Amino acid sequence: MNKRDLEATYRDYITCLNNQDWTSLDQFVHDDAHHNGKRLGVDGYRAMLEADYEQIPDLHFNIELLAVDSPHVACRLRFDVTPKGNFLGLPINGQKVTFCENAFYRFQDNKIQEVWSVIDKTAIEAQLD
Numbered sequence: 023m024n025k026r027d028l029e030a031t032y033r034d035y036i037t038c039l040n041n042q043d044w045t046s047l048d049q050f051v052h053d054d055a056h057h058n059g060k061r062l063g064v065d066g067y068r069a070m071l072e073a074d075y076e077q078i079p080d081l082h083f084n085i086e087l088l089a090v091d092s093p094h095v096a097c098r099l100r101f102d103v104t105p106k107g108n109f110l111g112l113p114i115n116g117q118k119v120t121f122c123e124n125a126f127y128r129f130q131d132n133k134i135q136e137v138w139s140v141i142d143k144t145a146i147e148a149q150l151d
Contacts, residue, residue, distance in 0.1 A: 023132050029090045031132065032097070036083050042075060044068050052133040059138075078105045086122065095127040110143050112150060121145045 023031070035050040048064045055067050062070060075081050080103050087098035100122050105114040125139040 023092050023129065025090050025092055028092045028095060028129060029088065031129075032088070032090070032095050032127070033085070035134070036085060039071065039083050042071075044072070047071075050133055052130055052135040054130075055134055055137070057137045057139070077107070077109060078103045080104050093129045095129070097125050097127070099123045099125060110141065110146065112143070112146055114146070114150070117150070119146050119149050 031050065038046050038050060047068050051064050051067045053063055055062050055064060057067065057070065078101075081101070082103070084100040084102075085097060086100040087096075089096040100120070102118065102120045104116055104118050107113075107115060109119075121142045122145065123139055123141045125137060127134050128136040130136075
């Protein structure tokens, strides 16, 4: 996949997530998808995202920085959200927080096959009273 097509595919993937269009997720996620070393497949990947939206009802993925070098994508995602209860072991309890996630993707067969991601938990901790 060339750089322009891979970037367009990734942006379409983010739109799919923001629309919670789970029936289209298999267009973007490989059957053998892994997240941080754990095999999830499409069904597990979807379950992970659904759980994220359950915990964070106002979840919205905002691309802050995007770099594409096929078959890899690197993205800094920004979130301005209001998680319910505990989030990442922190007592958020409906407080608005802003943080970023740095995510790296490897595509295979034009779909996400591997994701490595890290959330900036320190930024969240700094916002808590």
